[in-house]
Amino acid sequence: MTIENKLAGTPAARAARDEDGGKWRAILSAGQQAGLALVVIIVAIVFQTLNPVFLSQGNIIEILRSGALYFIVACTSTMILVGGGLDFSIGALYAFGGIVAGALILAGVPWPLAIILAVAAGAVLGAINGAVIVYLKVPPLIATLGMFFAAGGAITVYTGGTNLFGFPDAFNAIGQGKLFGVPYLVCYAVIFGIVFHILLEHTRFGYETRITGGNRAAALANGVRVNALDLKLYALSGGVTALAGIFFMARTSTASPSAGSSSLTFQVLTAIIIGGTSLFGGTGTIGGTALGVLLFAVLNNGLAVVNVNPLYQNIFIGVILVAAVAWDQAQRSRRFKARR
Amino acid sequence: MTNASHALPAHARTAGLHLKDISKSFGQVHALSHVNLSVEPGEILAIVGDNGAGKSTLIKVISGVHHPDSGTISVDGVERHLRSPADARNAGIATVFQDLALVECLDVATNMFIGQLPTRGPFVDKRRMEADTRHLLDDLGVTVKSVRTPIGMLSGGQRQIVAIARGMRAGASVVLLDEPTAALGVRETAHAADLIRSLRSRGAAVICVSHDMGFVFEVADRIHVMRLGQTAGVRKVSETNKSDIISLITGVRRDDH
Numbered sequence: 001m002t003i004e005n006k007l008a009g010t011p012a013a014r015a016a017r018d019e020d021g022g023k024w025r026a027i028l029s030a031g032q033q034a035g036l037a038l039v040v041i042i043v044a045i046v047f048q049t050l051n052p053v054f055l056s057q058g059n060i061i062e063i064l065r066s067g068a069l070y071f072i073v074a075c076t077s078t079m080i081l082v083g084g085g086l087d088f089s090i091g092a093l094y095a096f097g098g099i100v101a102g103a104l105i106l107a108g109v110p111w112p113l114a115i116i117l118a119v120a121a122g123a124v125l126g127a128i129n130g131a132v133i134v135y136l137k138v139p140p141l142i143a144t145l146g147m148f149f150a151a152g153g154a155i156t157v158y159t160g161g162t163n164l165f166g167f168p169d170a171f172n173a174i175g176q177g178k179l180f181g182v183p184y185l186v187c188y189a190v191i192f193g194i195v196f197h198i199l200l201e202h203t204r205f206g207y208e209t210r211i212t213g214g215n216r217a218a219a220l221a222n223g224v225r226v227n228a229l230d231l232k233l234y235a236l237s238g239g240v241t242a243l244a245g246i247f248f249m250a251r252t253s254t255a256s257p258s259a260g261s262s263s264l265t266f267q268v269l270t271a272i273i274i275g276g277t278s279l280f281g282g283t284g285t286i287g288g289t290a291l292g293v294l295l296f297a298v299l300n301n302g303l304a305v306v307n308v309n310p311l312y313q314n315i316f317i318g319v320i321l322v323a324a325v326a327w328d329q330a331q332r333s334r335r336f337k338a339r340r
Numbered sequence: 341m342t343n344a345s346h347a348l349p350a351h352a353r354t355a356g357l358h359l360k361d362i363s364k365s366f367g368q369v370h371a372l373s374h375v376n377l378s379v380e381p382g383e384i385l386a387i388v389g390d391n392g393a394g395k396s397t398l399i400k401v402i403s404g405v406h407h408p409d410s411g412t413i414s415v416d417g418v419e420r421h422l423r424s425p426a427d428a429r430n431a432g433i434a435t436v437f438q439d440l441a442l443v444e445c446l447d448v449a450t451n452m453f454i455g456q457l458p459t460r461g462p463f464v465d466k467r468r469m470e471a472d473t474r475h476l477l478d479d480l481g482v483t484v485k486s487v488r489t490p491i492g493m494l495s496g497g498q499r500q501i502v503a504i505a506r507g508m509r510a511g512a513s514v515v516l517l518d519e520p521t522a523a524l525g526v527r528e529t530a531h532a533a534d535l536i537r538s539l540r541s542r543g544a545a546v547i548c549v550s551h552d553m554g555f556v557f558e559v560a561d562r563i564h565v566m567r568l569g570q571t572a573g574v575r576k577v578s579e580t581n582k583s584d585i586i587s588l589i590t591g592v593r594r595d596d597h
Binding site: 211223 | 429430437
């Protein structure tokens with residue numbers, strides 16, 4: 001034991017090093033997020049220099065509002081990616097939530113009940129994604145791509161491609177109201193961010209999600225019920241994404257079958273990956289995802305504010321995406337050089 | 341665990357792990373046929389055999405990964421139907437897999453508790469997880485810099501030690517180790533042997549599958565030899581030698597039963 005103590009120090013010293021180890025790990029994983037935060041700040045400074053309106057209070061709120069709904073979708077998709085899965089159907093489920101809620105309201109269903117039913121319908125489609133992946137062994141990309149087309153097609157057929165509108169003001173208010181000058185949508189995003197952060201970092205569900213994404217075979221061998229976990233994750237994604245779509249519909253007073261679509265899927269997944277979540281599962285944080293979404297919102301808004309064609313943002317995003325993943329890979333090989 | 345068996349003489353006869361007449365086929369392949377196996381509390385049983393002898397299938401049956409076609413498994417005197425690894429764990433069987441079944445991107449403490457995360461209200465009790473892990477590792481003389489170190493940053497030997505320690509933490513009455521010394525250095529192998537002996541002294545029934553004959557003779561009390569899906573023989577280490585075991589493995593010699 002004395003030799004061991006020499007090697008490892010006294011128990012008190014070891015306990016102190018446990019703290020250190022945690023700190024270093026936090027700093028390392030924060031490295032990428034710090035880099036991303038720096039990029040966001042630099043971009044913001046550039047826009048501010050070109051047009052001082054950019055960092056006015058009104059515009060900051062507008063930036064946050066424009067990113068709020070994508071962030072809510074991104075929270076649940078972050079969980080899926082950390083769990084080792086992928087949900088491509090979010091673009092369609094976003095529109096699906098709005099159309100189902102809209103159709104129910106127009107059919108005379110009270111709007112709070114319509115919201116609950118539409119969220120439940122989204123969760124059912126999500127659970128179908130999960131069941132196809134778990135029981136039919138279809139890879140997540142294919143299963144959710146199938147759902148993307150099927151759900152998107154169904155609402156287009158149902159509506160004939162036209163928008164639904166004419167909802168009660170009380171309903172539209174949930175997407176348009178403000179609390180002390182802060183749009184409800186931003187408040188929702190903050191609440192979802194906090195809830196999902198706690199869910200991922202501190203609950204058994206979150207731990208098991210990270211364990212399963214990190215090594216599915218290990219999770220299974222140690223008694224984690226991975227299939228049930230997948231079903232829950234995809235159902236959660238379906239329900240939350242449908243709810244975000246309902247908020248969007250309330251904000252625009254219109255339910256559109258073309259809301260979201262593939263551009264939402266791509267932007268959300270790109271923002272999550274830029275935020276440091278691994279495509280291969282196991283690692284990722286809600287904080288990183290928030291920064292990724294914020295970068296999109298800042299670019300989108302800033303390019304408009306300085307009168308540059310917003311299409312330029314895609315060039316920038318493409319570069320950032322590849323740089324972020326390259327950074328992640330470099331970190332990984334440095335940290336895990338002991339890999340067998 | 342074993343104290344209970346002292347208090348209950350009726351169980352004392354059947355405590356530990358007992359497999360009776362276990363058979364398992366995959367299509368036309370008879371991976372296991374009519375295998376009997378027993379390990380008593382406070383005993384280390386080594387399972388040896390050539391490739392394809394049925395060792396892996398046997399381990400997977402005991403750990404709940406495969407369900408046997410026929411035969412019974414009893415743990416501490418209670419017959420168990422192990423339909424999943426979770427069932428095996430609940431029955432008191434802890435398994436240390438050859439591929440270690442650790443999650444590289446998560447820390448040592450979390451890896452110790454996969455499948456059995458302690459909770460406090462709705463949240464995982466991280467403080468308890470880290471304190472318990474530190475306590476156990478200190479107890480075992482395991483030198484890991486920090487319990488918050490991700491497993492991916494540890495060496496192969498350290499990972500193996502963590503995996504074995506996890507088996508011990510579970511407080512299981514049966515611990516199953518699959519090739520515990522594969523890829524270990526000399527010093528690490530000695531450490532693993534110490535850990536396995538301390539499992540025995542805690543009263544666990546230990547099963548150890550290994551190719552390493554030197555290691556087997558050093559730590560095991562009995563050796564169970566598998567050949568072509570059947571038991572070729574069982575020997576006490578004190579009453580056998582390497583050439584005897586090797587002739588059982590290769591089929592030169594075979595016990596009648």
